[in-house]
Amino acid sequence: MHQMRAEYGAGGAAEGVRLWHVVRGEESVAMCGRELDPQAEVRVAVDWGKTPELCCHTCGAYFLREAPYLAAEHQ
Numbered sequence: 001m002h003q004m005r006a007e008y009g010a011g012g013a014a015e016g017v018r019l020w021h022v023v024r025g026e027e028s029v030a031m032c033g034r035e036l037d038p039q040a041e042v043r044v045a046v047d048w049g050k051t052p053e054l055c056c057h058t059c060g061a062y063f064l065r066e067a068p069y070l071a072a073e074h075q
């Protein structure tokens, strides 16, 4: 089970989402190794690639490898 977790800029959540990462379950460390705020906004993984904000390319590569069915479904 994966979900998307937001990375914020220097201004925090008020500044808006800078980049979306993928985490496993409820973890706060992204698949690319970046530590994210445990309080940061999350989204369901099926929204990957559908957000107006950018998605982390490294997380995307890991995510597609671990969840190929989920990834195929939302193309």
Ligand SMILES: [Zn+2]
Pocket: 020, 021, 022, 030, 031, 032, 033, 034, 056, 057, 058, 059, 060
């Ligand atoms: Zn990432």
